[in-house]
Amino acid sequence: MEHEDPRNGESSHRSSKKPKISSKFILESEIRDEFSHHQPRVARINNGSFGSCPGSVLAAQRQWQLRFLRQPDTFYFNTLRNGIIASRKILKDFINADHVDEVSLVDNATTAAAIVLQQIGRSFAEGKFQKNDTVLMLHCAFQAVKKSIQAYVSRAGGSVIEVRLPFPVNSEEEIISEFKKSIEKGKSNLRKIRLAIIDHITSMPSVVIPVKELVRICRAEGIEQVFVDAAHAIGSVKVDVKEVGADFYVSNLHKWFFCPPSVAFLYCKKSNISSDVHHPVVSHEYGNGLPIESSWIGTRDYSSQLVVPAVLEFVNLFEGGIDGIMKRNHDEVVKMGNMLAESWGTNLGSPPEMCAAMIMVGLPSRLSLNNEDDAARLRSHLRDCYEVEVPIFYQVSKDGEEGVRDKDGFITGYVRISHQVYNTLEDYEKLRDAINRLVEDGKTCKMLCIE
Amino acid sequence: MEHEDPRNGESTHRSSKKPKISSKFISEPEIRDEFSHHQPHVARINNGSFGSCPGSVLAAQRQWQLQFLRQPDAFYFNTLRKGITASWKIIMDLINADHVDEVSLVDNVTTAAAIVLQQIGRSFAEGKFQKNDTVLMLHCVFQAVKKSIQAYVTRAGGSVIEVRLPFPVNSEEEIISELKKSIEKGKSNGRKIRLAIIDHITSMPSVVFRAEGIEQVLVDAAHSIGSVKVDVKEVGADFYVSNLHKWFFCPPSVAFLYCKKTNLSSALHHPVVSHEYGNGLHIESAWIGTRDYSSQLVVPAVLEFVNRFEGGIDGIMKRNHDEVVKMGKMLAESWGTNLGSPPKMCAGMMMVGLPSRLCLNSDEDAVRLRSHLRDCYEVEVPIFYQVLKDGEEGVRDKDGFITGYARISHQVYNTMEDYEKFRDAINQLVEDGKTCKILWIE
Numbered sequence: 001m002e003h004e005d006p007r008n009g010e011s012s013h014r015s016s017k018k019p020k021i022s023s024k025f026i027l028e029s030e031i032r033d034e035f036s037h038h039q040p041r042v043a044r045i046n047n048g049s050f051g052s053c054p055g056s057v058l059a060a061q062r063q064w065q066l067r068f069l070r071q072p073d074t075f076y077f078n079t080l081r082n083g084i085i086a087s088r089k090i091l092k093d094f095i096n097a098d099h100v101d102e103v104s105l106v107d108n109a110t111t112a113a114a115i116v117l118q119q120i121g122r123s124f125a126e127g128k129f130q131k132n133d134t135v136l137m138l139h140c141a142f143q144a145v146k147k148s149i150q151a152y153v154s155r156a157g158g159s160v161i162e163v164r165l166p167f168p169v170n171s172e173e174e175i176i177s178e179f180k181k182s183i184e185k186g187k188s189n190l191r192k193i194r195l196a197i198i199d200h201i202t203s204m205p206s207v208v209i210p211v212k213e214l215v216r217i218c219r220a221e222g223i224e225q226v227f228v229d230a231a232h233a234i235g236s237v238k239v240d241v242k243e244v245g246a247d248f249y250v251s252n253l254h255k256w257f258f259c260p261p262s263v264a265f266l267y268c269k270k271s272n273i274s275s276d277v278h279h280p281v282v283s284h285e286y287g288n289g290l291p292i293e294s295s296w297i298g299t300r301d302y303s304s305q306l307v308v309p310a311v312l313e314f315v316n317l318f319e320g321g322i323d324g325i326m327k328r329n330h331d332e333v334v335k336m337g338n339m340l341a342e343s344w345g346t347n348l349g350s351p352p353e354m355c356a357a358m359i360m361v362g363l364p365s366r367l368s369l370n371n372e373d374d375a376a377r378l379r380s381h382l383r384d385c386y387e388v389e390v391p392i393f394y395q396v397s398k399d400g401e402e403g404v405r406d407k408d409g410f411i412t413g414y415v416r417i418s419h420q421v422y423n424t425l426e427d428y429e430k431l432r433d434a435i436n437r438l439v440e441d442g443k444t445c446k447m448l449c450i451e
Numbered sequence: 452m453e454h455e456d457p458r459n460g461e462s463t464h465r466s467s468k469k470p471k472i473s474s475k476f477i478s479e480p481e482i483r484d485e486f487s488h489h490q491p492h493v494a495r496i497n498n499g500s501f502g503s504c505p506g507s508v509l510a511a512q513r514q515w516q517l518q519f520l521r522q523p524d525a526f527y528f529n530t531l532r533k534g535i536t537a538s539w540k541i542i543m544d545l546i547n548a549d550h551v552d553e554v555s556l557v558d559n560v561t562t563a564a565a566i567v568l569q570q571i572g573r574s575f576a577e578g579k580f581q582k583n584d585t586v587l588m589l590h591c592v593f594q595a596v597k598k599s600i601q602a603y604v605t606r607a608g609g610s611v612i613e614v615r616l617p618f619p620v621n622s623e624e625e626i627i628s629e630l631k632k633s634i635e636k637g638k639s640n641g642r643k644i645r646l647a648i649i650d651h652i653t654s655m656p657s658v659v660f661r662a663e664g665i666e667q668v669l670v671d672a673a674h675s676i677g678s679v680k681v682d683v684k685e686v687g688a689d690f691y692v693s694n695l696h697k698w699f700f701c702p703p704s705v706a707f708l709y710c711k712k713t714n715l716s717s718a719l720h721h722p723v724v725s726h727e728y729g730n731g732l733h734i735e736s737a738w739i740g741t742r743d744y745s746s747q748l749v750v751p752a753v754l755e756f757v758n759r760f761e762g763g764i765d766g767i768m769k770r771n772h773d774e775v776v777k778m779g780k781m782l783a784e785s786w787g788t789n790l791g792s793p794p795k796m797c798a799g800m801m802m803v804g805l806p807s808r809l810c811l812n813s814d815e816d817a818v819r820l821r822s823h824l825r826d827c828y829e830v831e832v833p834i835f836y837q838v839l840k841d842g843e844e845g846v847r848d849k850d851g852f853i854t855g856y857a858r859i860s861h862q863v864y865n866t867m868e869d870y871e872k873f874r875d876a877i878n879q880l881v882e883d884g885k886t887c888k889i890l891w892i893e
Binding site: 125 | 720
């Protein structure tokens, strides 16, 4: 095969990190093809929960899987470690970390939370922390993180402060002010706050948090360790771990960064603490540093950690690469959010600048969404009867707080819509029409039939 | 499609647990086809390390993966739990457990060890155990388990007793005698032995351990399922774990951790905590965040596969055993060496002594020989360096002491040629006067 001479014109070499400069970007029909394994006719507007992975990356993953199956010993001794290092190097540059050994690959943010919290738990058990030293978290922290705190902190004698952020929210200042107030309250009993866990993009309700400012506040208040749970961040907002300044920062690569299920990176700033974090599944690599420990936790399928180079090739098929994708996802989801809110006569949960590729849209009060079961019921009904997949959030009104109203009553439910490259206008129109239909038919959540 | 009427003759329905009674068993070419993704020309006699998975099970796995990718929310809410429950039930029957909630599916034995040892570590940290209470383990235990003991037991203040089992070994009595000695040591100075970690070969009925005052027994049976009969009630241990991807044809990776229903079993947790925390280990393990659970879902497809063989999994186990013994003897005879254990103490793997003239005198020599066999002879087989115990008389061949062993495996895809290739490679090295230190590797 004739060697590609760059003087002959555009090189077809695609593994460069820079977006293609040619005018040939991926076509709509090619995008549809890449996601042709998605269930047809379903309005899949929940990229936030489980993410998505294009066909070309799935094909790359299969190649890695076959290589292991072909000759696993050779793969283990000669191939695996280099493949993981290649992925870590790409991510280190992407997130602006200083050293590649600050970057570990784990299954998901849930695993990363266990890693960070186990370390806190050990400090309690070994007497480094005193009983009732505190961990601070957001009230809307992901349920797995809350349970992890229970398992590793509460059980070991630590106490927990929950910061309740306002929602709907109108500005970053509201978040910052509420956060400051909670820290004051937490310190009032002279307890030491050993760790703060802050979301970069909260899950439910979803809002982009001014995380850099919150981390700065934590440091100013003498909070020792800060862990940013940025499960949704990479591929939906810019990620600069040095700018954020946290001790630990985790994001899932399978949500918005096109990796197959599942893989996340956990960034650990080099410090005394970072040498004492360990993967809970202990292998012969124990003690060699978290990145090395995480790269071998027994025989398993590591292929999702190995396809990061293939993902880069994929995003660089798009105009502007991942930056272009992020911008377009943001613009579209805001546009769609406004379209829905206008059609339903409701509101957005946050201003556009506080959302990335997801936005919360108020549901008509006439649906009478009054508890978690109603939300689950509506979600199932939309899935089963309208072929719409979208998560629903029930907004408890705080005592004494005035809720947001539409023309018929208080807005107590929100949809969290996502936009990813495979979404089309029809997806959101389908949701719009389904809700309008239910309202027209006088349906409330409690009466909805589900399979 | 016309509904199959069983009166019309042999049903083609394959998901029955019983082996087919027809004479149409899987043929040799079909077996080759099922493993056609294996690298050709390689004598792959190391099934024990990473296992193997037939094409039809891989295809079933791909279907599960596609189902998730197609509509992950529907999969999560409507499909995943049912699929895992089906796998639990099959395994529960296979291992003779009483309840399906005694069966948890985890990634591998390494993970299961961390689960059991974390529970021990918590007991130390929370004062249930006293400093220097003991965990007993075999000297030859898997390195990951040793490290796990370091991370969760030693770090929390517990101490460790290593039982050095004789090797080569000639009888079960030798093992039991060594174990009893170590148990005495472990209980000296008023210490309590809180946990004993043993493997399947040494797993005499746990009632013996309890009689000696050991509270918990974990059987690390990584290789067992699909290579020996597994009856967890008969073994009687508190915890019993085995990898399904080694000898039970599952894709990488999945293992079951059996936890006998006791007060203890409710104290176990998966270290990756999800919203299922507190709902029981088997439920916790069934959801540890978004990931690919497909290897846990193909157990029914594996059953279909093994039932295409005469005698089903029992037939496979017996033939693997008979063949590996035959091949082991063939090699030992050709090399003038020995077997590491009597045939009745091995299952689908066998240790065969290497000629002393290879001068295998360290772990590095063993690694070198293994790499050389892989790179230059296309033979994949793990090699072990056997340290001679002080004062112990080693086993000799005609030229010196035997210090190296090969661990050969036999699985359904292996052929005579694989072992002949290995036999000839070693004979060639000896003929050429090569020693491990001078072997060339890439």
